[in-house]
Structures are given as structure tokens and as C-alpha cells.
Amino acid sequence: MNSNPSSRFSSSCLPARSSAIALVMLFACTLALASPPQGTFARTFQVSGPVNLEVQTRSGDITVRSGPAGTVSVRGKIFVGDHWLFGGDRRSGEVHEIEQNPPLRQQGDSIHIDDVNAHNISVNYEITVPAETALRTHTGSGDQTIEGVHGNADLRSGSGDMRLSRLTGDIRIQTGSGNLRGHEISGPVRGGTGSGDVELEETGSGDVDLHTGSGNITARGLNGTFRGEAGSGDITAEGTQTGSWEIRTGSGNVHVRLPGNSAFEADLSTSSGTLDIDAPITMTVQGRVQESRKSIHGQVRGGGPVLKVHTGSGDIHIE
Structure with a gap:
């Protein structure tokens, strides 16, 4: 002892x-x-036509909004992750260097924003661009907000939420972990998240392809082909079926809402759950309805685009 x-x-x-x-x-x-930012900078670029904007950061939020034609404005807020540990003076030199020489480049109507070459320093960007702007963004960790841009967009984040509104163009979105929210989107959309919810409101025509590893998918105003896939989560799809729709979830419920006069080829199945086609929408199904009510294969109102829905565990409701 x-x-x-x-x-x-x-x-x-x-x-x-x-x-x-x-x-x-x-x-x-x-x-x-x-804590507040340890530094800031602002720059303005003159452009003469549609803009190509590329933003790359290791860490930091990106906000892009539409503004006057002919001008791109960039405002950066600099954050030092370890200033609380070592004191502001130790990193003030690096912050000052970024303020004086931010990683911004212009080549004609193309604007490039690059990584900050400094340890544990991140920059949040607030950018105003002409409406006619094509956009490419990539951040290792950070949220992205894009509003009012009319041009193709390729948006990627290792971890962070994405909020999109009033966009027109071909949209590609991907985040490793985070929620995706798109409202008033006109054009084709493809993308998803490894973990998080996906919500899309379409106001124009375009094919849509969405996925999530774990989370719910909600897509409204669809007018084109649609593909939605969730490893685990509910899927809701509403709109006009002008092409095939394919919806799959490993575990979750599926709710599909179509116009009352829709004609389609139904291929519906659930391994564990129920199938429900709303009676008030007077559908005539030609084909075979299995006694187990686990699958329906047939034509609705003479047939049309294929509506294929499967869930491993969950209910399917078509109205």
C-alpha cells in the first residue's frame, strides 16, 4: 500500500x-x-460582360449575391483560429499581409479567389457579381449562400450547408456533410450530400438528380425527369412528370404528388410497408396488383412516363 x-x-x-x-x-x-474577425479587406473589379467567378478556400463561408452589371465586389473577413491561444500580436503580421495582398486575381472577365497560404487562418467571403455570372466554388469546410445568379454553377464543400435562391442555369452541388436548400431554381440540378437533408423548389423546367446518404429529400415544382435516392430518409416529390421518375430509399417513406390528370407507367414496391394510391384521384390501374400489397405494376390512365418507386422499409403514397 x-x-x-x-x-x-x-x-x-x-x-x-x-x-x-x-x-x-x-x-x-x-x-x-x-470572436470578431481579426482583419478585413475589400476590392472592386470592373468587368465588361458575363463573369466567370472561381472561389477556392480551405476553410470559410462563401456568399455570392447578384448586383449591378459591370462590377464585382469582394469583401473578406479574416479569422485566426489560434489567436486566443498565442495572442493577436503573434499572427498580426500574417493577417496584415492578407489584408494588403488578398489572394484575388482578375483575367479579363474572370475573377479567381484562391486559398490563403497561412496555417489556421480562414476567410469568409461576401461577393457581389453581375446577374450573368458562371460560378465555381470549393471550400474544405464552410457554408455557401448563392443568390440571384443566372449562369451555370458548380458548388462543392467538404463540410457545410448550402443555401441557393433565385438561380437560373445548370446547377451542380455537393457537400460531404451538410444540408442543401434550393428555392426558386430554374434549370437542371444534380447533386447531394453525404449526410443531411436536401430541399429543392423548382420554378422552371429541368432534369433533377438528388441524393443523400442519410437525410430526407424534398423536391417540389419538378418539370422534367427526376431521380431521388436516400440511404436512409423520407423522399417527397411533387410536380409534372415530363420524363421518367425513379425514387429509391433504403429506409423511409415516399410521397409522390402529381397533377390529377397524370398518366404514367407505375412500378412501385416496398419490402416492408404499405402502398397507397389516393382514391380521390380516380385512377384506373391496368395490370397486376399483388395480394400482399407490396408491389404494383401497371398503367395509370393508359400509361406514360415511368414512375418507379422502391423503399426497403417504409410506406409509399401516390396522389
Whole structure:
């Protein structure tokens, strides 16, 4: 038996010391997240036609909004992740360098925003562009907000939410982890998230292809082909079927809403759940309805585009 008082004191203090360190680290991280930017910069570029904008960051939010023609405005907010630990003076030189020489380049009507070459420093960008702008973005970690742009867009994030509104063009979106929200979108859309919900409101025609590994998919105003796939989550699809629709979820319910006069080829199945075609919409199904009510194959109002729906575990409701 160890009778050394200092040994007993040291061992008994270890949990308390660990807890204290954890609290200090948590408090410090909270301060870092809540702290104001350690620096800012602003630049304006003159352009003469449709703009090509490319933004690449390792970490930081990206916001792009439409504004006056002929001008691209970029405002950056600089954040230092470890300024709370080492003090502002230690990193002030790097911040000052970024303020004086931000990673921005112009080549004609093309604007390039590159990574910041500094450890543990991120930049949030607020960018105003002419409405006629083609856009490519990529951030390792950060949210993206894109509003009012009329041009093709390729948007990617390793981790972060994406919020899109009033976009026209061919849209490609992908995030490793985060929610996707698109409202008043006109044009084809393809993309998804590894983990998170996907919500899309279409106001024009265009083919749509959405996926999520874990989360729900909601697509409204569809007018074209549609493909929706979820590893685990519910899927809701509403719109006009001008091409084939294919909907699959490993575990979740599926709700499809079509106009009352829709004609389509039905291929519906669930491994564990029920199938329900709303009676008020007076459908005539030609074909075979299995007694188990686990699948329906046939024509509705003489047939038309294929509507294929499958869920491994969940209900299917067509109205």
C-alpha cells in the first residue's frame, strides 16, 4: 500500500486536472468561434460582360449575391483560429499581409479567389457579381449562400450547408456533410450530400438528380425527369412528370404528388410497408396488383412516363 501523501494527492487530482483542461479548451474554442474577425479587406473589379467567378478556400463561408452589371465586389473577413491561444500580436503580421495582398486575381472577365497560404487562418467571403455570372466554388469546410445568379454553377464543400435562391442555369452541388436548400431554381440540378437533408423548389423546367446518404429529400415544382435516392430518409416529390421518375430509399417513406390528370407507367414496391394510391384521384390501374400489397405494376390512365418507386422499409403514397 502506497503511503506517500504526494502520490495519493497526484492521482486524486488527475481527473480534476483533466476536467479543468477540458473546460479551458472548450471555453477557448467558444471564444474563437464567437470572436470578431481579426482583419478585413475589400476590392472592386470592373468587368465588361458575363463573369466567370472561381472561389477556392480551405476553410470559410462563401456568399455570392447578384448586383449591378459591370462590377464585382469582394469583401473578406479574416479569422485566426489560434489567436486566443498565442495572442493577436503573434499572427498580426500574417493577417496584415492578407489584408494588403488578398489572394484575388482578375483575367479579363474572370475573377479567381484562391486559398490563403497561412496555417489556421480562414476567410469568409461576401461577393457581389453581375446577374450573368458562371460560378465555381470549393471550400474544405464552410457554408455557401448563392443568390440571384443566372449562369451555370458548380458548388462543392467538404463540410457545410448550402443555401441557393433565385438561380437560373445548370446547377451542380455537393457537400460531404451538410444540408442543401434550393428555392426558386430554374434549370437542371444534380447533386447531394453525404449526410443531411436536401430541399429543392423548382420554378422552371429541368432534369433533377438528388441524393443523400442519410437525410430526407424534398423536391417540389419538378418539370422534367427526376431521380431521388436516400440511404436512409423520407423522399417527397411533387410536380409534372415530363420524363421518367425513379425514387429509391433504403429506409423511409415516399410521397409522390402529381397533377390529377397524370398518366404514367407505375412500378412501385416496398419490402416492408404499405402502398397507397389516393382514391380521390380516380385512377384506373391496368395490370397486376399483388395480394400482399407490396408491389404494383401497371398503367395509370393508359400509361406514360415511368414512375418507379422502391423503399426497403417504409410506406409509399401516390396522389
